[in-house]
Amino acid sequence: MKKSGLMKYGAAFLAAAMLMGALTACGGSSEADTADTTAAETSAEASAETTKAASSETEESSAEAEPSRLDEILEAGVITMATSPDYAPYEFEDISSGETVYAGADIELGKYIAEKLGVELQIEAMDFNACQGAVSMGSVDMAISGFAYTEERAENFNISDGYNIKDSDQGIIVLKSRAEELSTKEAFTGMTLGVQNASLQQQLRAEQLPDSKEEIITNLNDGIMMLITGKIDALVCSVPVAEQYCVNYPDLAVSDYLFEYESEGIRILVEKGEDELLEAINEVLAEVNESGIYQQWTDEALELATSLGIETN
Numbered sequence: 676m677k678k679s680g681l682m683k684y685g686a687a688f689l690a691a692a693m694l695m696g697a698l699t700a701c702g703g704s705s706e707a708d709t710a711d712t713t714a715a716e717t718s719a720e721a722s723a724e725t726t727k728a729a730s731s732e733t734e735e736s737s738a739e740a741e742p743s744r745l746d747e748i749l750e751a752g753v754i755t756m757a758t759s760p761d762y763a764p765y766e767f768e769d770i771s772s773g774e775t776v777y778a779g780a781d782i783e784l785g786k787y788i789a790e791k792l793g794v795e796l797q798i799e800a801m802d803f804n805a806c807q808g809a810v811s812m813g814s815v816d817m818a819i820s821g822f823a824y825t826e827e828r829a830e831n832f833n834i835s836d837g838y839n840i841k842d843s844d845q846g847i848i849v850l851k852s853r854a855e856e857l858s859t860k861e862a863f864t865g866m867t868l869g870v871q872n873a874s875l876q877q878q879l880r881a882e883q884l885p886d887s888k889e890e891i892i893t894n895l896n897d898g899i900m901m902l903i904t905g906k907i908d909a910l911v912c913s914v915p916v917a918e919q920y921c922v923n924y925p926d927l928a929v930s931d932y933l934f935e936y937e938s939e940g941i942r943i944l945v946e947k948g949e950d951e952l953l954e955a956i957n958e959v960l961a962e963v964n965e966s967g968i969y970q971q972w973t974d975e976a977l978e979l980a981t982s983l984g985i986e987t988n
Contacts, residue, residue, distance in 0.1 A: 745951040748794055748816055755797045756785045757806040757818040761894040763987045764976035765821055768800075771983055778979055780972040781819045784838070784963065788817075791959045802893055804872040807832070810944045817956065818944040823875040828944065833953040837940020838960050839969050844914040845879055845936045848902060848921065851928040857909060858931040863887045866908040869898040876911040879934045896986065899924065923986050 748754045758781060760766045766779040777798050789796035799815050806818040810832060828834055847868065849857045856862060864886040870877040872891045880889060890907050892898040898910040899920055909930065912920075917929045943960075945953050963969050980987045 743951045744816060744946065744949040745955055748792065748952070751794070753795050753797050754785075754789050754792060754817070755799055755815040757799045757801055757809045757815040758782070758785070758820045759803040759806055759894065760800050761803075761896060762821055763980040763985045764973055766819075767976075767980055767985055769979065769983060779976045780839075780969060781821065783972040783976070784969065785817075785819050787963065787968075788956060788959045791962075792955060803874065807873055807944060810946055813946055816945070816952065822942045822944055824939045824942050825875055825878055827878070828942070832947055833945040833949055835943035835945070835953060836957045836960050836964075837942060838964055839973075840940035840964070841938065845876065845911070845934040846914040846917050847930040847932060848899070848910040848912065848917045848927050849908070849930050850902065851926055853908075854928040854930060860884065860932055863909065863932070869901055869907040869910040871895070871898075875936075876913075879936060880911050883934050895920075899927070902927070919987055 742750070758766045758777070760768050760777055760779070762779075764779055765781045766777065769776040769778045777800065782798070785798065786796050799809065801809065803820060806815075806820050807822075807828075809815045810818045822828065822834075824834060824837070847857070847863075857866070860883070863884050865888065867888040867890050868880055868884065869890045869892045870880055871894070877889070877891075880887060890901070892901065892907075892910075895910070895912060895916070898907070898912075901907045902910050903924065903926065910917075911934075914929060914933070921927045921929060943956055945956065977987055
């Protein structure tokens with residue numbers, strides 16, 4: 676009986692041991708499979724990260740290799756400049772030789788910038804407002820045409836440091852016969868004022884004389900004719916320009932009303948984001964401002980324009 680019972684218990688113990696062994700073997704196989712899977716996933720993730728990093732480096736390298744506007748200018752050997760040549764002595768046309776030659780202080784500035792960069796200057800003449808559009812579309816490298824600083828321009832362009840920095844009140848030209856009548860802010864209520872599109876003067880009229888009416892003019896010479904013929908009541912422009920027009924046209928006068936404005940100099944416009952080109956231009960402007968050569972260009976251009984019978988501003 677004892678032997679039979681012992682055998683019975685021995686068989687049961689052996690069966691239990693075999694079962695535990697089988698379970699242990701199964702458990703070991705599962706852990707190994709899991710470890711293998713984890714290792715494979717880790718390897719795949721590492722490979723993906725390596726590929727991603729390599730791709731990112733390639734993209735960065737490609738971006739770095741893309742030439743800037745300044746690189747393109749230096750490679751081509753030419754810098755293009757938009758200007759509106761109707762604003763002597765800063766930019767105007769000299770046709771005395773039978774061919775159109777662009778002259779003026781701003782033209783000399785453009786030439787000076789080109790010379791410092793070691794390239795040629797190519798001038799693209801167009802209306803004042805078109806100059807800004809040409810820069811925005813990238814069809815020219817820069818625009819030099821008497822641009823004052825405005826917040827809107829700062830948002831849409833790279834704007835250079837100032838040059839030709841001097842006090843320059845902004846005022847209004849009126850007929851001399853109406854000068855006393857049109858001498859206060861209230862007097863311009865309902866009056867039609869001529870302004871160039873996208874100009875500082877347009878902005879000042881809208882902000883400080885909102886009750887007046889706006890008439891867009893192509894250039895100041897057209898505006899003067901419109902004022903004389905009664906198509907507009909007044910013409911907005913800088914006081915130095917207004918005073919010169921009044922010398923040329925005795926029937927005109929500068930209104931006693933002046934806009935609130937503090938000059939920050941004239942600016943050059945460059946396409947937004949072209950920081951290298953702007954930096955190069957600002958380096959040249961620093962030399963120009965320090966040397967005072969812009970005033971020399973202005974004096975020479977004034978003498979030339981006067982000899983040609985061109986009205987100066």
